[in-house]
Amino acid sequence: MIKILVVDDSKLARKRIIDTISKIDIQHEIVGEASDGIEGLEKFKELSPTLIITDIEMPNMSGMELVKAIREINLTLMIIVVSSLANEQVKQRLKGDPFSRFIKKPIKNNLLEMILIKVSHDLEKKEGEGA
Amino acid sequence: MYNHIYNMTKVQNIQSLSKLVNILSKNLLASVEFSDVDSAKTLLRTLEIDKSIDGAFILTAKNKYFASFNRNSNNDLKKRLDKLYTSDNITKSINFIGNKYIIVSMPLLLDNEYIATFCIVSNTKELDQEILNLIKKQAYISLFSLLAIFFIATFIQKRFTKPIYLLIDAMKKIVHNEEVDLLECSSKNEFLYLFNGFNVMNRTIKSQTKDLQNQLREAKIAEKKQLKYIQEIKNIKLELEDINKHTRESIEYAGLIQSALIPDNRTFKKYFKDYFAIWHPKDTVGGDIYLFEELRNNDECLLMVIDCTGHGVPGAFVTMLVKAIERQITSKIKFSDEIVSPAKILSIFNRNMRELLKQENDISISNAGFDGQVLYYNKKDKIMKCASARNEIFYYQDDELKVIKGDRHSVGYKDSDVNYEFSEHIIDLSKETTMYISTDGFWDQNGGEKDLPYGKKRLKRMLDEIHNESMADQQEEFLYAFEDYRGDHITNDDVTVIGLRI
Numbered sequence: 001m002i003k004i005l006v007v008d009d010s011k012l013a014r015k016r017i018i019d020t021i022s023k024i025d026i027q028h029e030i031v032g033e034a035s036d037g038i039e040g041l042e043k044f045k046e047l048s049p050t051l052i053i054t055d056i057e058m059p060n061m062s063g064m065e066l067v068k069a070i071r072e073i074n075l076t077l078m079i080i081v082v083s084s085l086a087n088e089q090v091k092q093r094l095k096g097d098p099f100s101r102f103i104k105k106p107i108k109n110n111l112l113e114m115i116l117i118k119v120s121h122d123l124e125k126k127e128g129e130g131a
Numbered sequence: 132m133y134n135h136i137y138n139m140t141k142v143q144n145i146q147s148l149s150k151l152v153n154i155l156s157k158n159l160l161a162s163v164e165f166s167d168v169d170s171a172k173t174l175l176r177t178l179e180i181d182k183s184i185d186g187a188f189i190l191t192a193k194n195k196y197f198a199s200f201n202r203n204s205n206n207d208l209k210k211r212l213d214k215l216y217t218s219d220n221i222t223k224s225i226n227f228i229g230n231k232y233i234i235v236s237m238p239l240l241l242d243n244e245y246i247a248t249f250c251i252v253s254n255t256k257e258l259d260q261e262i263l264n265l266i267k268k269q270a271y272i273s274l275f276s277l278l279a280i281f282f283i284a285t286f287i288q289k290r291f292t293k294p295i296y297l298l299i300d301a302m303k304k305i306v307h308n309e310e311v312d313l314l315e316c317s318s319k320n321e322f323l324y325l326f327n328g329f330n331v332m333n334r335t336i337k338s339q340t341k342d343l344q345n346q347l348r349e350a351k352i353a354e355k356k357q358l359k360y361i362q363e364i365k366n367i368k369l370e371l372e373d374i375n376k377h378t379r380e381s382i383e384y385a386g387l388i389q390s391a392l393i394p395d396n397r398t399f400k401k402y403f404k405d406y407f408a409i410w411h412p413k414d415t416v417g418g419d420i421y422l423f424e425e426l427r428n429n430d431e432c433l434l435m436v437i438d439c440t441g442h443g444v445p446g447a448f449v450t451m452l453v454k455a456i457e458r459q460i461t462s463k464i465k466f467s468d469e470i471v472s473p474a475k476i477l478s479i480f481n482r483n484m485r486e487l488l489k490q491e492n493d494i495s496i497s498n499a500g501f502d503g504q505v506l507y508y509n510k511k512d513k514i515m516k517c518a519s520a521r522n523e524i525f526y527y528q529d530d531e532l533k534v535i536k537g538d539r540h541s542v543g544y545k546d547s548d549v550n551y552e553f554s555e556h557i558i559d560l561s562k563e564t565t566m567y568i569s570t571d572g573f574w575d576q577n578g579g580e581k582d583l584p585y586g587k588k589r590l591k592r593m594l595d596e597i598h599n600e601s602m603a604d605q606q607e608e609f610l611y612a613f614e615d616y617r618g619d620h621i622t623n624d625d626v627t628v629i630g631l632r633i
Contacts, residue, residue, distance in 0.1 A: 010603030016611065057396050057408070084409045084606055085393065088386035104411070106610040 002028040002119055005049035007040035007066065008082070009058040017053055017082075017107060024113045026120050037061020041069050049077075051119050055105075056083040056090060064090060067100065075099070078119045082107055140262060141233065141255070144183070148235040148251050151178070156249050159189055160239045163197055163247045171198035178251065185232065186252040192245055294322040298329060305336065382444065386415040389447050392454050394423035401425075402432050402510050404563075405632035407606035411572075412625045418446020418501075419570050419625035420453065424461045426471065430511035433461060433471065434629065437503035438522065438570035440544075442625050449499045456483045473505035473518035474555035477542055481551060484543025493545070500543030504568050508633075515558040515633070523587070526558065526566040527598045532591060565598050566631045572624035573609070578616040585616050602630050 004021065008014045014033050021028060031047045034040035036058045044052060052070065056063035063081050070077060076099050083090065084105045094100040101115055155174055162171035175187045175198055188199035236250040297314055304311045311333055316326035389412075399406040412419060418439035425432050435457060439449035460476055480501075484490070488497050502521035508514070517524055519537030526533050535556045541547055558564065576585045597608045609628055 008603070010601065010607045012600070012604040012607040016607060059400065062397070084407070084411075084610055085396075086386075086390070086411050086415075087393070088383065088390040088415070092383075092387055105607075106614045 002026065002051050002116060002123060003031045003047070003049045004028055005032045005034065005040065005043055005047060005052045006030065007034040007037065007043075007052060007054035007058070007063070009035050009055060011035070013055060013105075020107055020109055020112055021116070023109060024116055026113070026116045028116065037063065037066035037069075040066050044070055044077075045073075050123055051078045051080070051116070053080045053082060056081055056087065057085070064093070067094075067097075071097070078115070078122070080112075080115060136262060136265060140265075144253065144255075145233055145235055148184075148233065148253055149237070151181075152235050152237045152249055152251055156237055156239055159249050160241060160246070163189060163191070163239060164241060168198050172200065175200040181253075183253045183256070184251055185254045188250050188252075189239070190248045190250065192247060197247060290320075291322075294326065298325065301329060301333070305333070382415045385444065385447060386412075389416050389420070389450065392420060392422070392450065394421070398423055398425065398432075399631070401429065402508060403631045403633055405602035405630075407602040407609075407628075407630040409606060409609055409626060409628040411622075411627070412442065412447075413572075413622050414443045416444060416447035417625035418442045418449060419572060419627040420450040421627055421629055422454065422457050424457070426461065427465055431471070431507070431509050433464075433473075433476075434506040434508065434568070434631075435476075435503060436522075436568045436570060436627055436629055437501050438572070438625070438627070439501040440499040445499075446625065449501065452484065452487060452499075453480070453501060456480055456487075459483075471507045471516070472555060473507050473516050474553040476505050477503075477518050477520055477553040478551065481542045481547055481553075482549055485545070485547065485549055488543070490543070490545040491549070495545060498545045500541050500547060502537070502541050502571070504537070506566075506568065513560045515560050515564075516555055517558065518553045518555045520553065522569065522571055524556075524566065524568055525591070525594060526564050527594070528559075528562045528564050530599075532594060532598075560633055564631075564633045566633065567594065567628065568631070569628040570625065572626035573613060573628055576613060576617055576620075576623050576626070578618050578620050582620065585613070589616075602632055605630055 006014045006017050008017065014035075018030055018033075021030070028051075031049050032043040034043050037054075038061045040052070040054060041061070043049075052066075054063040054066055058066075061069075063083070067079055067081060070079065079097075079100045080103055081090065081094060081100060082103050082105050086104055087102075091102045094102050103111055103115075155178075158174050159171055162168070162174065171189055175189075178184045178187050178200065179202065184202070186199065186201040188201075189197040191197050233253045233255060234250050235253070236248050238245050239247040239249055294316060301311050301314060313330045313333065314326045316323045393410060396406065396408055399408070408421065410419065410421060411417075418441050420437050420439070422435040422437070423432060435453075437450065437453050439446050439453060441449075456479070460479055464471055484500055488499055489495050490497060490499070504517060504519040504522055504524055506524075507516040517535060519535065520540055520542045521537040523537055524535040526535075535558075538551075538553050540551050540553065558566075574585045574587050574590050577583065578585065593608065593612055597605050600608070609630075613626065
C-alpha cells in the first residue's frame, strides 16, 4: 500500500492530484495534504509516507527546499516534484537523485501511473527483503 | 573344322566307293570264278567314268593280279600298290596312302570261301579340291559376312551408335558443366530431330546459364553495393545518433541557461500579495521569457513578459539578446534618478534590437524582434505603469475586467519604426487588482472539437470565473484549461502567463 502525501499551495492542485491518483488502479492511501514546504516537512515526519508529491513554487518553503530537508532524513523516499515552470535547472538537480522525478504541470495520468507502479514494486521488494 | 569336314567327306567318299565295290563285286566274282579276265577288265573300265578313281584291281588269293585298270601310269603308285598287295591286311579293309589315295577293298567270297580281293583306288584330289573349294567357299562366305557385318556395323555405328554416343557425351559434359559445342547430324532421320532438339536445349541452357551468371554477377555486385550502403547507413545512423545526442545535450544545456534567466518567483512575494507564473516553452528552450528586476530600492520593480520571434533555439537566442538589453536598461535605471517609463523602455528595445541584429535596412537577412508587455510597479507609491507591444494586459478590479490593449507595433523588427513611441498606461491601484500578463501562446492554442484557437473570449470567460480564487488555484485552472482544450493537438507556441494580485 503506497502512502501518499500531497504538498501544494493550491487546494485545487491537490484535489486534482488526488483525483488523478484515484483513477489509477494501484493500492494507495492519501495520508495527508500540505499547503507549503514547512507543513509538508512536518507531515512527512508525522505520517511517514512512502511517496510525496510536491509543488516547487510554494510560500514559506519551496518544494526544492522540502526535498533537501527530507533527504537529510530519508535518502530513498520517492518524491515527485511538480511545477508549472519548465525548469531545466530543477530537472538537472533531480537527475542525480534516483528516487526523485520531475513532472511538468499539468500532471499526466500515464506518467503518474508509471511512477506509482515503480514505487509499488520498490515497496514490495523492500517489504520482501524486510521479511 | 575343316578336318572334320574333310574326314566327313572322305567317309562319304569311302562309303560311295564301298557301294560301288559292292555293286561290282558280284559280277567280278563271276569273272574270277570263270577266269574271264576280259570281262573283268571291262567291268573295271566302267570305273573310268569316275575321275576320282585312279584305278581298280582284282587280286587273287595267291596275291596275283587277275585284272586291273590304272588311269595313272605313275609307277610309283603301282609300286606302292604292290607293297600293299603284299600286306596281309586284305579282308574288307580301307587303306590310305598318305592323303592322296583312298583304297577300298573287298574280299570276293564264293560260298564263304575267299577267292579274290577287289580294290578300288581313288585319289583324294577331287576330295581335296572339293574341300578346298568348300574352304574357299566358306572363306568367301566368311569374308563376305565379315565385310557385310563390317559395313552393317559401320552403318549402324555411323547411323545409330555414334549419334547416340555423341548425345551421351554431350549430355555428360552438360552434367559436368563443361562447354558443349553444337552437334551436327548429317542424316535426316530421328537423330536429326534429336540433335536439333539437343542443340536447341544446349543453346537455351547456355543462354539461360549466361543470363543466370550475369544476374548472379549483378546480384553479387548489387549485394556488395547494398552491404556497402547498409554499412554507410549504419555509420550515418551512428553519426546522426551521436549528433542527435550532442544536439540534445546542447539544447538541454541551453535550457539550463535559459531557465537561469527566469526570475526566482520568491522575489514576486516581496512586491505582490499573490502571484503565479506559468512558463512552458514549446520545446526545451523557447522564445518566451519573463524578466523581473528590482530597481533602485525594495519598492520598485520591473516586470517584462516577452514573446520573441519564433520558438525553440532561434527564439531562445533572441531572449538572450532581450535579457542583455534589459540588463543595460535596468543598470542604467539603477544608477539614475530618471522616471521609469515602460513605453520608453520598449522604444529603447526597439532601437537596440534593430541595431544589434543589423536590421536597420532592407539588406539585412535577419528579422527578429518581440511582442510583449513591460510593467513598472512602485509598491510604495502604488504606481503601476505599463506599455505593450501587441499583447493585452487583463486586470480585474471590483469584479470588473479591464483590458489594456497593446500598441499595434512590435519591437525590433526590420519594418518596425525606429522612432515609434509606445503608449504608456497607468493603472489605478487604489483597489485590489488582479492582473494577467500573457503571451499569445495561451489564447492562440488550437484545440476543442472544431480545432480552433482558444481565443480571448474564452479566456475572458474563464477569468470571470476564477479571478477571485487564490493565485495558486488560478494557476491550476489555467494549466488544466489549456491542457483540456489542447487535447491531442500539438502545442502551437510557447506559453507564458503571469498572474499578480496587488
